Amino acid sequence: MFVAALKWGAAICLLGLIGLVVAVAVAMTQLPNYDQLSKRSDLGQMIRVRASDGSLLVSLGPSFGRWLAYDEIPPTMRAAMIAVEDKRFRSHIGVDPIGVARSFKVRLDSGRWRQGGSTITQQLARNIFLTNSRTFGRKVKEAVLALALERKFTKNQILELYLNRVYFGGGAYGIDAASRTFFGHGAERLNLGEAAIVAGLVKAPSNYSPTADVEAARGRASVVLNSMVENGFLPAGEAVAAHPAEVKVQPAAKQNSVRYFTDWTLPQLDTLIDETSEPIDVYTTLDPAMQAAADRAINGYSPPGAQGALVAMDRDGAVRAMVGGRNYVDSIYNRATQAERQPGSSFKLFVYLAALESGMKPSDMVVDKPVTIDGWTPRNSTRTFAGPVSLREAFSRSINTISAQIGDSLGFGTIADMAHRFGISGRISTFPSMVLGTSDVRLIDMTRAFASVQNRGISVVPYAVKKVVTADGRLLYQYQSNEQRVLVAPWVAAEMTDLLQSAVLSGTGRAAQIGRPVAGKTGTTSSNKDGWFIGFSSGLTTGVWMGRDDARTVAGLQGGTAPARAFAAFMKEAVAKRPVEQFETQAPMPDWQLEPDEEAWGFNMEESAPLVDADGNPIATQQPDPLAPEQQRPQDGSQVDQQWLDEVLKRNPENRPPPPRAAPPRQQLPQQQPSEPPPDPLQPRP
Template identity: 75%
Template sequence: MARTPTASAGRRSRTKTVLMGGVYVALLGLVSLIIAVAVATAYLPSYGELTKRSDLGQMIRVRAANGAVLVSLGPSFGEWLPYAEIPAEMRAAMIAVEDKRFRSHLGVDPIGIARSVKVRVDSGRWRQGGSTITQQLARNIFLTNSRTFGRKVKEIILALAIERKFSKNQILELYLNRVYFGGGAYGIDAASRRFFGHSADHLSLGEAAIIAGLVKAPSNYAPTADAEASRQRSGVVLNSMVENGFISAAAAAAVDPAEIRIQQTTRENSVRYFTDWALPQLDTLIDETSDPIDVWTTLNPGMQAAADRAIDAHTPRGVQGALVAIDRDGAVRALVGGKDYVDSIYNRATQAERQPGSAFKLFVYLTALESGMKPTDTIVDSPVTIDGWTPRNATRTHLGPVTLREAFSRSINTVSAKIGAQLGFSTIADMARRFGITSQLSTFPSMVLGTSEVRLIDMTRAFASVANRGVAVTPYGIRKVITADGRLLYQHEQNEERVLVAPWVAAEMVDLLQSAVMGGTGSAAQIGRPVAGKTGTTSSNKDGWFIGFSSGLTTGVWMGRDDARAVGNLQGGTAPARAFSAFMRVAVANRPVEQFETQVPIPDWQLTPEEQMFGDVAIDGNVLESMVDEDGMPLDQPGQPPVDQPFLQPGRPGDPSQQELDQAFPPQQAPPRANQYPQRPPPQQDPRSQPPANPSDPGAQLP
């Protein structure tokens, strides 16, 4: 049937109408796009504002004592590199792999969009985004990564606006300094420092190819996650650079990805126990800031690795272990809060409170020594009952008369109980608080055997203070805090020395601690150089402790179950002491050997009048043998009147005058009174530093 002119004209009219409608819609869409781009351009931040990356969050980079990066928290930023300082290889590699028509398009690449649509139709899902460098920049700064049509439209509008407002060089500079490269690194400088250990201003061709290849899938291609995958991806980038004429085939072939050195990072599983303890202290050290900061810590990576190995190797199966090492100035050099941070973030070195057992006897014997007892004084090891409590020795035997040194080295419980009964249990608790024990302490008689729960770091701090001649040691983990541009926010300063006990008391305590290692319960802790320390074992072997020091480093080790169940054969002198030894042999290997100072002379003003009359006195309080005759009577001493002559009294008939006596026997200048040493703050300043109660006072006796 022939077509009529009227029907043909109708169809042409409808086609024309559709075409005209399409043109109008296109024109309307174009006008709307132009208006949207103009509005977006007007509201875009300035170039200077976009170079500030605080909108990505605060970067905290934690460094070890040697400057090595331990862990990066939050986004990681490097130095902002201007376009001229970005290596040409880096610029070319990024354009080749991400947007080969970057220099020619207006912010959107129609060819790339068409290709991504075709892939979408063929595969049934989006495989290629078709996004230009400018679109990626717009998405990274202003949008999210959601795959929606509305977000894509906004991305296109913003990309066109960015191209209107900024030059191509500025856009590429913004992109390379802000794009995410994995491992927490934003920008090429952060990525270069994170993966290669140096700034991005002198990247090699191979390194630039690795960084450029990360943008597609940072988590998959990050060198720290999969070094081999990142090297293979760099080969794709190099080939793309050759195809686009950026480099020659010979230059690409000269790059050996296997020879590119990837910077190894410290095992985060271990150091997170330390950073979890140290970083919260920033709240009190610096004012709140959003600027990127570098936190320089006291942690020694070598010691930390040795601590990991010691705990892993010596902690029994199914048991947790913890270790903390404190230097003589309070710097924490190693800290292990458990066998595996991934399995448990609970920090057993700084949070857990456990019974210390006989390690608590440090405070019992410090109290005894400060009261006037000496390491050579004798006390009877015999059964004793105090307020219905009858302590037993681990050997279930009694040795009779023993010196304090032997009682401490053998960790005899009855002797500790008798000291507590004599001096007062509250006095011993005060001594523990004076040395930094912050947990609640019982004053029941059994407290002398370590039944009150304490923290490992507090106990280690107390032993460190003894090693420091009785001067308080305060643990710290942060040395300084600086901003990315080098501005100092905080610098650690040593606190004014606070004397806890007199130096001769500390020296006598070191004597006892050394004997416990040389021939007592801590013999497994020996390391081939002078060591002093103490074991601790609780009832039913629920906890094992060893805390000791050598060459200026004090280390505490604890082992036990989190549920406080008994552990077969766990004693302070076994696994904990062996872990201490394994760690310390490495930790102090490069330190000079230091002999302990256990013979600190007592000042004249601390001596009794009788001791002053006989001259010098040995550290144990006994008159030197050369000062007595065979019957034990004192011999004449130079500068003293004969012992068989009565003391002369001025003013008595026939006696010389006071002036003549002063000339014959010049008086020594009177030193401060004994109760004036050491100087300690008044109670309202530091209640832990108060001197112990006088044993002769009623309050220091048994209730």
């Protein structure tokens, strides 16, 4: 009976052994080759977002670092990992019988499978091919795969794969990513103390992460060093000299205000590059110094209980700084790009652009007086009326009744069209009160509009991504300037700049002065719910908004107070190293605009004969067409693209108002008796 049982047992063991050999052989044939295993795209996509100077802003997804060949890995790193994770790594066949026996004992004692008993090869098999479920079936698969790995690859290759793929916490996969994350340098430079900390992370990455609990990490490193000594990998004297407590850990990158920018930037990748699982580096326009200055300005000047936002963009639309709130950790809501708030008097930019385009001049005299339009009676903040004032003074003092008269004279739809022309994306009311900024807008759109004025009336489109490259340097995307649109004629933009500069020099925006030319406009909504200041200097345009998310009153909040001061504090730092630029407040008009007839082009378009060369062949000529695409216009680029405006404004070309082809002569105030009021250009034309 005993002999029969023994025979049956031997037969079962033999069948099991044969089955195991077959399973390992099959697994070997299905294993990827070494080059395939060294690709880590199966771990997820890593995206590193970088600032304009190449510094790392944020790393999302897994971090891989550089793949290190076996000989590039410091011997102390290899020894530390073997000592603490698998001291019999060099001698077992992929599965350690002693470790397996210990694992079964733990299972019997505790009633469930616990972490333990797995060799480095088994851990590699689990990390690449299996899940972390603690079931008997998974342990069997893990063992089979480990045996197959040992048959297919050398010990050195397995250790290389393991050290370059294992997770060390903080999003870091592989020792190079871990070294760069925690110590700020590549893994080839790891010293003994640092190697001990890295090796100690595998057991519990979250518990022993140096950036989460540096003391726990150093304590675990001491355990690793003792294990190295006990197993003959390290002399005791060297372990004592390692001093894990003195290892300097690189602090985790602060991801506060910069996350507002990266959250706005990353979704744009969907339209810039094709889908890829490769690790990529996204190089952006963000200036770290400007971002820090913006963060300080918003947190330093926002009233208690209020939020603040700031956007700064260069003359080409490159966004240099973006703050969407006082603290990203407390609120990820981006008030610079998502919030829609009433702009108050900063909206008067479009009112006065329309006035200037219609022929009015900064020096024209207008009358500040009581007005009522369709039952609406606007009031000035001073509750008084100044009488005859220049258009420049009316703007700099932000006189509401003048804006109302401009809207009534030109048409409120004309003002709305001007705002849409300059990039305001939301719906704009055409009720009379719209001239005082009662329609909700976004800060980034308003900042873009002011930037287009600084750009001599040529459109500015904000952008954030300069280029996208893969980890091996392959270029996926390179920024190219968008087609620029002429929004208003150059002299309109120049005269608007004149008005904006006067608002800072002597008007409501005096707090925004920074010791160099600044042009800008304040905005304050009813009951002090919103405060705005948007302006530009030295090629940089910056918009600031402050208010409460619940739109409640903020005591003392006005555009000319906290927002203007935050603007000045930021701009003093942001443009400190830029040359001082004087504003161009008068732009010359080209001859073809001053003389808009056939003779201005040098020939009669309808009657002249075609030009021919000496052989009688016709000479190709390019006739200026005010409705043609922009590249066919005269080189001075001063003609507004009317076809594009028709598309933006969704209007029928047949109903298009005739564009002003020449600036009307400046209106001169006639000689009158002092008792007689000056002529008012805002009165309806006969």
